[in-house]
Amino acid sequence: xxxxxxxxxxxxxxxxxxEKRWPGDRAVVGAAxxxxxxxxxxxxxxxxxxxxxxxxxxDLAQRVNGHAEAYAEETGLELDPEVPAFVAxxxxxxxxxxxxxxxxxxxxxxxxxxxxxxxxxAFDSAAHLHTADALRDGHPGLEAMGITRPDAxxxxxxxxxxxxxxxxxxxxxxxxxxxxx
Numbered sequence: 800x801x802x803x804x805x806x807x808x809x810x811x812x813x814x815x816x817x818e819k820r821w822p823g824d825r826a827v828v829g830a831a832x833x834x835x836x837x838x839x840x841x842x843x844x845x846x847x848x849x850x851x852x853x854x855x856x857x858d859l860a861q862r863v864n865g866h867a868e869a870y871a872e873e874t875g876l877e878l879d880p881e882v883p884a885f886v887a888x889x890x891x892x893x894x895x896x897x898x899x900x901x902x903x904x905x906x907x908x909x910x911x912x913x914x915x916x917x918x919x920x921a922f923d924s925a926a927h928l929h930t931a932d933a934l935r936d937g938h939p940g941l942e943a944m945g946i947t948r949p950d951a952x953x954x955x956x957x958x959x960x961x962x963x964x965x966x967x968x969x970x971x972x973x974x975x976x977x978x979x980x
Contacts, residue, residue, distance in 0.1 A: 800826075802883045804842060806860040809886045811841035813893040814918040817939070825882050830890040834939025840928065841921035849927075850917055859914060860885075862907065863896070870896050 800808075808826035817835025819827050827837050846853050860883070867884035870892065871877070878887040885893065900911040920926050922940035925933040933941055934948045949955045954976065960966070972980035 802864075803857050803860040805886050806864055806883045807842055807845055807856060808837045809883075809888075809893065810860075810863060810897070810914060811836035811845075811918040811921070813890070813897050814915045815839070815841075815922040815940075816890065825886050828890045828893075833943065836918045836922045839922040839925065839938060839940045841918045844921040844927040845914070845917055847927050852913060852917065855910075859910060862910070863900070866900060867893075867896055870899070 805826050809828075812827045812830070812835055815836035816830035817827055817838050818832050819829040820838070827835070844850065845856060852859075864884040867888055868878070871884065871888070874892075876888070876892065878884050885896065888896065897911065897915070899905065901908055901915060905911070923944065925938050925941055928938065930941070930946070931949050931953055934946060947955070970979065974980055
């Protein structure tokens with residue numbers, strides 16, 4: 800895997816941690832059980848041109864690695880030269896770097912908050928995937944939130960009303976698919 804991908808996965812894993820995908824996984828440090836942002840497809844979402852940030856990912860990876868190097872120098876940490884600087888940090892140090900970057904007053908805060916939001920979005924909404932497909936494939940975020948699968952025809956129907964009662968009767972000209980006539 801290339802350095803940019805490793806770095807972006809490490810950033811995503813810092814935002815929504817998950818378990819290692821294999822024993823030597825360097826990007827995902829295993830700070831939580833189950834799938835996190837990486838397993839939820841954060842890299843795919845970040846690279847999707849609809850996000851508006853896909854063209855700047857190389858620069859963001861370079862910048863976060865620069866911040867990781869400065870942090871390591873400041874704190875006296877020795878980084879593994881075999882991986883990008885941010886990837887070389889353990890979870891607690893990654894978290895501290897991200898906390899500094901997203902703190903009010905940091906000159907690059909908007910970049911890091913935006914990157915963090917997209918990492919969250921990959922986990923909690925699977926915005927880059929069709930919801931039914933994501934559920935069928937076991938998307939970790941949607942499963943963790945208890946999102947139910949659609950009925951056999953691909954439509955979601957809710958047998959229990961959210962407020963404990965029906966709020967309105969279905970309009971008489973509503974089609975079988977639920978569309979207004």
